[in-house]
Amino acid sequence: xxxxxxxxxxxxxxxxxxxxxxxxxxxxxxxxxxxxxxxxxxxxxxxxxxxxxxxxxxxxxxxxxxxxxxxxxxxxxxxxxxxxxxxxxxxxxxxxxxxxxxxxxxxxxxxxxxxxxxxxxxxxxxxxxxxxxxxxxxxxxxxxxxxxxxxxxxxxxxxxxxxxxxxxxxxxxxxxxxxxxxxxxxxxxxxxxxxxxxxxxxxxxxxxxxxxxxxxxxxxxxxxxxxxxxxxxxxxxxxxxxxxxxxxxxxxxxxxxxxxxxxxxxxxxxxxxxxxxxxxxxxxxxxxxxxxxxxxxxxxxxxxxxxxxxxxxxxxxxxxxxxxxxxxxxxxxxxxxxxxxxxxxxxxxxxxxxxxxxxxxxxxxxxxxxxxxxxxxxxxxxxxxxxxxxxxxxxxxxxxxxxxxxxxxxxxxxxxxxxxxxxxxxxxxxxxxxxxxxxxxxxxxxxxxxxxxxxxxxxxxxxxxxxxxxxxxxxxxx
Numbered sequence: 001x002x003x004x005x006x007x008x009x010x011x012x013x014x015x016x017x018x019x020x021x022x023x024x025x026x027x028x029x030x031x032x033x034x035x036x037x038x039x040x041x042x043x044x045x046x047x048x049x050x051x052x053x054x055x056x057x058x059x060x061x062x063x064x065x066x067x068x069x070x071x072x073x074x075x076x077x078x079x080x081x082x083x084x085x086x087x088x089x090x091x092x093x094x095x096x097x098x099x100x101x102x103x104x105x106x107x108x109x110x111x112x113x114x115x116x117x118x119x120x121x122x123x124x125x126x127x128x129x130x131x132x133x134x135x136x137x138x139x140x141x142x143x144x145x146x147x148x149x150x151x152x153x154x155x156x157x158x159x160x161x162x163x164x165x166x167x168x169x170x171x172x173x174x175x176x177x178x179x180x181x182x183x184x185x186x187x188x189x190x191x192x193x194x195x196x197x198x199x200x201x202x203x204x205x206x207x208x209x210x211x212x213x214x215x216x217x218x219x220x221x222x223x224x225x226x227x228x229x230x231x232x233x234x235x236x237x238x239x240x241x242x243x244x245x246x247x248x249x250x251x252x253x254x255x256x257x258x259x260x261x262x263x264x265x266x267x268x269x270x271x272x273x274x275x276x277x278x279x280x281x282x283x284x285x286x287x288x289x290x291x292x293x294x295x296x297x298x299x300x301x302x303x304x305x306x307x308x309x310x311x312x313x314x315x316x317x318x319x320x321x322x323x324x325x326x327x328x329x330x331x332x333x334x335x336x337x338x339x340x341x342x343x344x345x346x347x348x349x350x351x352x353x354x355x356x357x358x359x360x361x362x363x364x365x366x367x368x369x370x371x372x373x374x375x376x377x378x379x380x381x382x383x384x385x386x387x388x389x390x391x392x393x394x395x396x397x398x399x400x401x402x403x404x405x406x407x408x409x410x411x412x413x414x415x416x417x418x419x420x421x422x423x424x425x426x427x428x429x430x431x432x433x434x435x436x437x438x439x440x441x442x443x444x445x446x447x448x449x450x451x452x453x454x455x456x457x458x459x460x461x462x463x464x465x466x467x468x469x470x471x472x473x474x475x476x477x478x
Contacts, residue, residue, distance in 0.1 A: 008086030009064055011079035012057055014046070024048045025073045025254065026080065035063045043081060051389065052350065052382045061085035071179075073254070176203040186250060187212040187243065209245050257351040267413045271327070271448040275408040276457055280465040281429050283439040288471045297366050302373035306344075306398055308474075309421055311368060312467035313396060314340060314361055315477050316460045323460045324393050325416050327450050334451045343395035343412055344372065346379035354412055355384045356392040400424060406442040416452055419464065420444040441468075 014024055024046040031043045042054040043063075061083035068074055174191040176184070180203055184191050191203055194211045198204040243250070253261065285308050292303045317324045317340055325336045342360035346353050355378070357363070357371045378384050395418040399407045406422035422442040429438035445461040467473045 008061075009082050009084050010059065010061070012043075012081045012083065013079050014074045014076050015055065016076045023073050023075050024053075026068055026070055027052060028070055029066060031063050031066075031081075033063050033066060037061060037063060037083060047350065048386065051353070051384045051386050053385065057081075057083065059083065059085050174203055175201055180205055180208060184208045187245065212243070212245060260352050263413045264410050267411050270413075271411050272450060273408075273411065273446050274449045274452075274454070274457065275444055275446040276454075276461050277406065277442060277444050278461055278465045279440060279442045280469050281431065281438045282424060282441050282468045283431075285468045285471050286424065286439045292365075298369060301366060301369040302376075303369055305424060306396070306421070307365070307369050307372055308471065309398075309419075309464070309468065310342060310344075310360070310372065310396060311365060311474060312464045313394070313419055314342070314368075315467055315474060316463035317394065318361065319463055319477065320456060320460050322456055323417050323447070323452060325451055326393070326414050327416070327448060337393045339393070341391050341393045343392035343415070344375055344379075345395060345397035346376055348379055348382055350382055353379050353384050353389060354392060354395055355379055355388040356395075358391070394418070396421065400441065406444045408444060409446050411446060411448060416448040417457070417460070418446050419461075420446070 025048075027045045027047050029044050031037060031041075037043060037057050038060050039058060040056050043057045045052055045054050047053075063081065064084050065082040067078075067080050067082070074080055174194065174196065175198075176191055176196075181191065183205055184194070184203075187208060189208050189211045191208075194203050194207050196203045197207055282305070285305060289303055289305055289308060292298050292307075321338070322336060324340055325334050328335050339359055340361040341356040341358050343354045343356040346355065355375050357368070357375060360368060360371070363371060375388070378388070392412055392415060394415055395409075395412045397407075397409050397418060398421045399409075400421050400423035403423050407420045409418045409420045411418050420443070422444070424439055424441040426437045427440040428435050429440055430436075431438055443461060443465060445457060445464075447457045463477075467477070
């Protein structure tokens with residue numbers, strides 16, 4: 001979304017890059033004040049509750065102002081950057097004052113203007129949904145034109161009005177970078193009481209930690225005449241909460257992690273979960289993986305056990321389509337899906353993501369390998385789009401990569417089943433009447449007991465195990 005302002009300056013507003021999202025955090029600016037931008041050039045990266053997304057600017061011009069610093073959460077529909085589309089001379093200011101002011105007031109993120117060069121202005125389609133979110137709910141109050149008085153000034157006025165003497169002049173605002181201000185706010189430290197040790201009198205993170213550190217208790221003081229211990233001074237209202245920064249770290253819950261937490265709590269307390277387990281000999285599957293890696297048809301593709309496990313689950317769903325369904329609480333109906341959007345849980349630096357392969361049921365094994373490789377690579381790079389995480393029907397989570405045997409996975413909201421795959425490792429196994437070392441794994445299938453009974457869940461899990469034990473069933477059961 002863009003808005004015309006005075007002259008040839010346009011405002012670019014935070015778009016709704018998902019479906020009904022109300023806010024996004026600015027992760028990184030790729031441009032600075034004075035940079036020339038072109039239509040389609042990526043100017044910043046933002047993180048929503050679903051994914052990290054790069055935002056392209058929809059016109060040519062010169063950057064006049066960056067409204068928010070990196071790390072700031074901005075409501076959808078709020079202007080975040082202004083651009084002079086008239087092609088005027090770039091301003092001489094090296095940084096955007098508005099960004100620093102916003103950062104100082106909000107106390108969030110790192111300093112604006114990373115100093116990196118802008119990304120190449122490759123032509124990219126402008127994201128749809130650049131409108132203001134229709135929801136009237138706001139998660140945080142907007143900044144007003146008239147800022148609230150500083151606590152020191154308010155206290156001085158209050159003192160004078162109550163007859164405690166004339167109000168003193170407000171103290172000069174201490175110098176500190178936005179991240180340091182945020183740290184002080186989180187620890188409950190008044191920056192005006194901190195002794196700065198940085199250059200030019202700037203308060204550093206170490207100064208804030210030192211001010212927040214618990215101080216040793218003072219020796220009791222006796223009165224000059226009575227000899228009685230003086231009563232302890234009342235606790236300061238601005239004293240920090242019980243928190244030792246040297247031994248604890250507080251991590252704000254936001255973005256992908258916040259959305260994941262909400263979804264898991266909702267799923268766990270909405271759908272009655274049942275989990276079944278089976279241990280299976282996958283030696284033949286592992287041999288097939290090695291053979292496929294040498295096949296010309298799979299050249300350049302990622303071939304691993306997860307590929308054949310995914311195919312085994314798709315075969316089981318084809319044989320038992322009722323497992324691929326969802327529960328419609330409002331309509332009191334079971335919705336059976338005649339397509340499979342196969343979700344793959346991926347651990348990323350931003351938290352757990354579950355993008356899905358659209359219409360996985362219709363893909364050949366090489367096509368499935370290609371889609372699976374792209375999905376995992378994109379997720380690990382943090383470039384998964386919100387659309388890629390919507391519409392899933394069933395999910396696989398591979399906990400075996402962490403060396404564990406299996407788990408009891410929680411359903412992805414809106415789905416009826418999730419398959420957990422444990423570590424594949426050699427174990428003693430009875431094979432053809434003799435105990436031999438075989439490649440063995442444990443599978444766990446969690447399902448929604450409202451629409452999947454024990455018989456259906458058991459049949460699906462048994463089919464997956466049978467395919468992995470005898471991969472030729474991929475052909476005979478196809």
